[in-house]
Amino acid sequence: MTRDLTPAEQKVLASITARIDEIVALGTAAELTATTVLNGPGAAPDYPAFQQRFARLGRRMREVRFVVREDLPATMGANTVITNGEVPSVQEIQLRPALVGPGTRGLTDRALTLVHELSHSLTEGIGEHPVKDYAYRRGWAWTYLSAEVARSNADTYAEAAALLVERKENAWGQYQAFGRLVARRGQLAKRSGTTTFGGALAWLDIMVNRAWVRASDCEGFAATTFTEAKWKTPEWSVWKRHARLLALENQLASWGYITERTVRGGVACLLPSEQAVVARLFPYLGELKHAVDRIDPVLVERGDRITFDTASGALRVPRGTVDRAPLALAELLLDAVIEGTAGLPEAKPFAQRARELVRALVDQDRDVERQGVATLRSIFAAVPAVQPSADRWAALAVELDAAVLADVQYRWERLAKDIPAVAGLPDESDRKVLDGLATYFAEDIETLRTVHGRTPVPSDVRRELAATMKAAALHITNAYPGRRPELDKLRARLEALA
8 A cells, every 4th residue: 555755754855856866967977978878789879869968867857756565575666557558657755664764864765766767758759768677777688778678777777867866976886786697797897799688688677677577567457447348449459558468367277277357247356266367477476586686696516407496596517518609598597596596486386387487477568668678688689608717617606706705805895985975964763874784784694604605705805804894893882882792602603714
């Protein structure tokens, strides 16, 4: 359910609006060109056209209706709802409560979330909303988009905004996306001439993301009813906005998950029990998406099949399995992720047809997105298969671990610089971020332990990280004394690496 914003939330939204206005003002064609966010494969980027869209974001902020949705999925900071009628229009942008919660810290990050959503609300022509979701800044497919598809990708606008602010504030890295996946993605991109593994992960990411989005569409369509007169009108069966969703619904029926939509009491509908089955698609695809985001590539020499462990995120990839072009290798990766997640409660209803289900959701995507995905497919299809040598494969395994270690070092170094200022903020809601840093450190230390088992972390790096954590713990425990035992144990685990 949604609700209107409270007066306090409206005040926060006004501050975010002002911040977005500042960001949009920075976005001249020259400055946006300097971000290089459209510099992907294919035709030359059209930055003037990108700037025309970017410049309209502030105006859309004042035109769109905002509501708070308490149960918005954890994977979403906000969500743009566009009606599914004959002339689609933006119904509202739903916000997580935290996005308009108290405090002023993180105002730019909140603005970046809304820049992404506002780009979805841009219109060109009657009912046309050209900006979609093809790749995310923290995903494997980022940097693999063609210039044209990137211009129609929502997170491209968020990334451009982040880079504009960093340049203005002379704060490189403050708002860009970092993390283990980003570090590994960058290293794989550097080695694209010796392996197609990075491209295969990118195509896997695109497939699963699009299937996830389409599963949400299926849930909405399943709850939609039609009058008997409209249902039996011949022209309706070829109405593009519903024809593909109906095809997906009928595919589910052919597999025995539901029965086909029929007319009951003058209304064409699915029974509530069948709607509930369709509604389970989105959580399942959400688990697949989460699994792809958590992939920890473990490159090995021996073996004849790729496997995925959902508990650790380890994707074990034998060298003999990667002698394929990106599209073919991505299918093997998808099989591994599906098999590895088959035991999850969300997966059980669909485990037997999971691969066919993902393919159907992608094949029956919305018309605009199908065209964009087809463009990307053609780019990946043009990349030939490569068989890395044993030495090159072993070296890449070490390089991926080194990239993760460098990422942890960089993020902790930046954190050490930021913590004193955060600890000194007068507003408790702004300082609250300190309370969550133990979890942040715990995740990274577990990653370091995993990496250390394959590629030893140098002793000087361990000492440096332990010192950084000790200094951070002083500020954290001053504000939250109860965190001291947990932080002491985490530092001990870090120092125990040997």
